[in-house]
Amino acid sequence: MKLVKGVPSFDLVSRPWLPVQLCDGTATELSLREVFACAGDVRRLVGDVPSQEFALLRLLLAVLHDAVEGPEDLDAWQELYESPDPFAGIPAYLDRHRERFDLLHPTRPFFQVSDLRTSKDEVASLNRIVADVPNGDPFFTMRQPGVKRLPFAEAARWVVHAHAFDTSGIKSGAVGDPRAKGGKGYPQGVGWAGNLGGVFVEGDSLQQTLLLNLVASDASGLHVGKDDKPAWRREQCGPDVQQGLESRPTGPRDLYTWQSRRIRLHHDDQGVHGVVLSYGDPLVSPDKHLYEPMSGWRRSKPQEKKLGRSPVYMPREHDPSRAAWRSLASLLMSQGQARTGQRDEPPAYLRAGVLKWIAELTYERLLPRDMLIRPRLIGAAYGTQQSVIDEVVDDGVTMSLVLLHEQDQRYATQALGAVEDSNAGVGALCDLAGDLARTAGRDPEAPRETLRDLGFGLLDGPYRQWLAGLGETQDPGEARRAWQRTAYRILRETADGQLAAACETGWLDDASSERIFLSRLNKAFPLRYESGADSGADPERADISKEVSP
Structure with a gap:
């Protein structure tokens, strides 16, 4: 003073x-x-x-x-x-x-x-x-x-x-x-x-x-x-x-x-x-x-009913339990239309205005497509009738600007597909944990949660590294297949450890849980052994029922 x-x-x-x-x-x-x-x-x-x-x-x-x-x-x-x-x-x-x-x-x-x-x-x-x-x-x-x-x-x-x-x-x-x-x-x-x-x-x-x-x-x-x-x-x-x-x-x-x-x-x-x-x-x-560009938004049916108009959008708050890359869709998709079959149905989510702005700059070529940026997510999670701050969310992901390009969504599509691959793979790991717990006569929920946290934790660093380099590749489809191979290996090794521990404690007397897990894991990562000739294929049309021998 x-x-x-x-x-x-x-x-x-x-x-x-x-x-x-x-x-x-x-x-x-x-x-x-x-x-x-x-x-x-x-x-x-x-x-x-x-x-x-x-x-x-x-x-x-x-x-x-x-x-x-x-x-x-x-x-x-x-x-x-x-x-x-x-x-x-x-x-x-x-x-x-x-x-x-x-x-x-x-x-x-x-x-x-x-x-x-x-x-x-x-x-x-x-x-x-x-x-x-x-x-x-x-x-x-x-x-x-x-x-x-x-x-x-x-x-x-x-x-x-x-x-x-x-x-x-x-x-x-x-x-x-x-x-x-x-x-x-x-x-x-x-x-x-x-x-x-x-x-x-x-x-x-x-x-x-x-x-x-x-x-x-x-x-x-x-x-x-x-x-x-x-x-x-x-x-x-x-x-x-x-x-x-x-x-x-x-x-x-x-x-x-x-x-x-x-x-x-x-x-x-x-x-x-x-x-x-x-x-x-x-x-x-x-x-x-319409005025606040530094948040994502979600459509709110309760507010539409209360206010008597449609659509009504509310801020899309961050989930403290989810890493930023697992919420990538909220960052990349500007007009994620709800799959309702109605052509004029308003989108369920709106991308943050600052990211839509960056997409405009990219489209107008005022920023280079291969430029790396880092969307940061910061927010407060309140508890007890909003009278205390329980947690502060602070996370971010490094990515190439090309992922925000609204006229060329090939890279964004494969990045989001890789997130869904990861979700499915970790889901298979959680199912294995539940099966092993039931075999041992225990409640499966706690082991499932433990393996979910472990699975996403193990994929966190590799996915962020893969995403940062995605813009450098000429074939985003092949990059997606490479991610499936990486994620498959990480989750397979994790499952092997769980199975070995179960055998040592006498929980497992046959290989049925392992066979079921491998079938689920193969379905989660069906593209990992495909050739690059099909790189332009729509990942949403991939035959996820195709099983590949491990």
């Missing part, structure tokens, strides 16, 4: 607060001005938790979108991407709005309400906004029993994170908020980003990451209003809900900085020691895919 004209100040434009990993592997903190100036030498943001990285990236994207006033279209984006200094306008922009980026400003503190208070002037512990503090579970954290004080830089990061991912539950009732009852604010849902299955495209540097996720205003499927702007260009929030929410969100800049909470940090000259936290601007989830 420093004093500006005798008033406390922590200026986020010039003071280091954003944690980053540089391209040489070292870690440091940078100011807003520095992070854009050095973006080409920064590998990535590094949050205190993965969800914080996602929230901070969205903040930087809001700054960039607003500074370049778009970009309006592909041509404007291309000019930025090919520029030797794409962020040249950022310093002047930050200077124009510098006052709104002061964490300790006396009347307009960054992402806060200066006079926020409860009727009894209570000040809560910083545990309310620090997401890695356990709620009744003291494991896997260095913050025990809680947080008593934060440096200003870290407090600023948690303020951004709270607006994005704060839990639901009962909060302080702020004076001046008519929603408060008896001094309490009753549950109104999690922060906006907490509803999402967060997706962004990670490049080789922060500069490339920011540009790849900078979706143009005229991109198909995205609505960006002429008045779309971030929180710091709107009226300062009070304790009540902002006026005019019925016409919002206006676009990504609005959503990336959505003020879902009302916050006031309490501090001295050494740091922050308390917080007042209450509910802010509500935002419902249905059909926000």
Whole structure:
């Protein structure tokens, strides 16, 4: 903290607060001005938790979108991407709005309400906004029993994170908020980003990451209003809900900085020691895919019935139990039409807007087909009526851009087919575990779950390596057959170990379980011994009943 004209100040434009990993592997903190100036030498943001990285990236994207006033279209984006200094306008922009980026400003503190208070002037512990503090579970954290004080830089990061991912539950009732009852604010849902299955495209540097996720205003499927702007260009929030929410969100800049909470940090000259936290601007989830590009979406029949319209799309949240490659279809398929036989039936799932945007760039040849990108998946899984964060999902897969090409889906089809092959192969392994357990007179469910986790765990590294190299092959069909051979070998060896252990313990007195397993495994990987002459065959038409001798 420093004093500006005798008033406390922590200026986020010039003071280091954003944690980053540089391209040489070292870690440091940078100011807003520095992070854009050095973006080409920064590998990535590094949050205190993965969800914080996602929230901070969205903040930087809001700054960039607003500074370049778009970009309006592909041509404007291309000019930025090919520029030797794409962020040249950022310093002047930050200077124009510098006052709104002061964490300790006396009347307009960054992402806060200066006079926020409860009727009894209570000040809560910083545990309310620090997401890695356990709620009744003291494991896997260095913050025990809680947080008593934060440096200003870290407090600023948690303020951004709270607006994005704060839990639901009962909060302080702020004076001046008519929603408060008896001094309490009753549950109104999690922060906006907490509803999402967060997706962004990670490049080789922060500069490339920011540009790849900078979706143009005229991109198909995205609505960006002429008045779309971030929180710091709107009226300062009070304790009540902002006026005019019925016409919002206006676009990504609005959503990336959505003020879902009302916050006031309490501090001295050494740091922050308390917080007042209450509910802010509500935002419902249905059909926000028109404005929110950093999530996949699923069609919701219950919401269609409730709202009386169709289709209705809700955010497609991440499953913490599934690795990113096992959910590859949600990343690759833009219009995965439901197989209903009705030509005009709306798709069951929509791909994240940022990935559809990358597909457009690939189709327009503004990015090379053999370029490697890494879609990152970050999201929070909440528990106990969304009052706690149970898990934070953080995963990604490296792939060639050609897999996103909407006019040439050969590579995507084979990549998705390989995932289905893997699912079937692991299913055969699980069935073997169940058969062996029943033979031994045990409940088969626990062994099945154990072998499922083991099978997918063993395939995880090899599949990611195979996927990263898929774009380099001239024959994606042959690559699929190569994957089947690899997966077959891994799962066969795993099964051999299980069978040997069963024989040693006397569970198995004949080879029937082994014969059944091999039959199932052969059906899971029917292409592994086919010749390359049939490389153009549709994998969905492959004769999966064909058995090949092991």
